[in-house]
Amino acid sequence: MALTPTLERFFAPVKERLKQMRDLGDFVTVRVFSTSAFLASVYYCFFSRKFRREHRAVLLGRAEYARSLRATGENRALLRRNIHRLEKGLVMRPRRPVFAQDYILETVKCFVNARRNSDIYCDEVKWAADVLTEYFKVVATTDLIAQAKALFDTAVAQPTTDRFTPYPFADLPAVPFSYAELHTLFKRRRSVRWYLNTPVEETKLNQAIESASLAPSACNRQPYRFHVINDPKKAEDVANCAMGTIGFASNLPCVIAVVGDLSAYPAERDRHIIYIDGSMATMQLMLSLVTLGLASCPINWPDIESREKLLASKLGLAYHERVIMLVAVGYADPEGGVPYSQKKSYSDLVVDSREKVE
Numbered sequence: 001m002a003l004t005p006t007l008e009r010f011f012a013p014v015k016e017r018l019k020q021m022r023d024l025g026d027f028v029t030v031r032v033f034s035t036s037a038f039l040a041s042v043y044y045c046f047f048s049r050k051f052r053r054e055h056r057a058v059l060l061g062r063a064e065y066a067r068s069l070r071a072t073g074e075n076r077a078l079l080r081r082n083i084h085r086l087e088k089g090l091v092m093r094p095r096r097p098v099f100a101q102d103y104i105l106e107t108v109k110c111f112v113n114a115r116r117n118s119d120i121y122c123d124e125v126k127w128a129a130d131v132l133t134e135y136f137k138v139v140a141t142t143d144l145i146a147q148a149k150a151l152f153d154t155a156v157a158q159p160t161t162d163r164f165t166p167y168p169f170a171d172l173p174a175v176p177f178s179y180a181e182l183h184t185l186f187k188r189r190r191s192v193r194w195y196l197n198t199p200v201e202e203t204k205l206n207q208a209i210e211s212a213s214l215a216p217s218a219c220n221r222q223p224y225r226f227h228v229i230n231d232p233k234k235a236e237d238v239a240n241c242a243m244g245t246i247g248f249a250s251n252l253p254c255v256i257a258v259v260g261d262l263s264a265y266p267a268e269r270d271r272h273i274i275y276i277d278g279s280m281a282t283m284q285l286m287l288s289l290v291t292l293g294l295a296s297c298p299i300n301w302p303d304i305e306s307r308e309k310l311l312a313s314k315l316g317l318a319y320h321e322r323v324i325m326l327v328a329v330g331y332a333d334p335e336g337g338v339p340y341s342q343k344k345s346y347s348d349l350v351v352d353s354r355e356k357v358e
């Protein structure tokens with residue numbers, strides 16, 4: 001029931017007082033329950049449900065990781081991680097005569113099973129085959145390594161001339177632009193909220209996503225996917241699921257949902273990696289878009305149950321898939337305003353910690 005302006009004025013101090021009391025109550029509760037890890041767990045078990053989805057998603061991710069290994073003997077995240085570890089072993093200085101003993105059999109078994117599905121991700125399987133071939137070429141033999149090699153030999157793909165194996169740093173392409181030019185690109189990337197009514201070409205999105213895939217990721221697992229909603233009506237629908245798009249959701253030609261997959265990890269300790277890897281790739285995506293004449297705006301994804309459910313149902317996400325952020329994409333309206341967004345200074349950001357480190 002709406003109050004009259006007179007009643008509004010009368011009740012305003014009462015409302016303010018109640019808010020102050022609630023804030024004080026929250027403050028005291030939070031202070032008390034933050035005094036130990038145990039009390040913090042009690043708080044989030046009995047007084048707040050705000051971590052429930054995350055807890056369940058982490059467990060379901062672990063369950064899915066184990067299920068895929070048990071069901072098919074195959075797990076892309078495990079294969080990618082272990083092949084990455086082998087590559088690190090191959091480039092180690094000095095290289096040890098025997099390495100990777102504790103995981104080579106598991107890796108070869110995983111590879112053999114992955115080959116059955118190799119049409120879906122053939123480059124990944126080729127990378128694994130090439131690195132394993134190189135590994136068995138240089139490693140000294142032990143019983144276990146011989147067993148792994150025998151299994152590998154039953155499944156190895158035809159050798160190819162272009163090898164997906166470690167190479168010298170000097171083989172990398174030279175940087176064809178200067179620091180100043182790169183700095184200009186960084187300056188040119190701004191969060192843009194006002195776009196022209198021009199469709200975004202799929203080819204450009206694909207190019208930007210390909211560049212995003214070159215970003216570093218922990219153990220090269222790349223545990224994220226880009227859900228592309230390149231349709232203004234549907235983009236608005238998805239953008240409205242977030243909180244930070246009020247006033248401009250209806251102006252977005254395209255929205256990309258960056259989604260992390262917790263089934264890439266067998267243990268809780270790695271639960272944050274999806275956010276780190278996903279964000280690094282998204283930064284490259286946004287910079288690439290600038291070079292293609294496009295603009296973008298990252299959009300915060302809040303961990304709020306009702307919104308999580310809504311977007312998960314729209315995008316068909318599994319529970320262990322977690323939205324990292326949304327990104328609006330389009331051709332910037334040249335007349336649209338861009339916030340100045342003053343950046344922190346060098347002295348504000350740098351902490352010289354040499355003295356602190358023992």
Ligand SMILES: Cc1cc2nc3c(=O)[nH]c(=O)nc-3n(C[C@H](O)[C@H](O)[C@H](O)COP(=O)(O)O)c2cc1C
Binds near residue numbers: 189191243301325
């Ligand atoms: C993780 C993340 C979430 C963001 N969420 C929103 C958002 O919900 N709505 C919005 O208008 N801008 C959002 N932004 C854009 C920031 O406001 C913007 O990056 C910041 O003000 C600096 O401006 P700049 O990107 O132009 O340098 C977000 C940025 C990041 C990195």
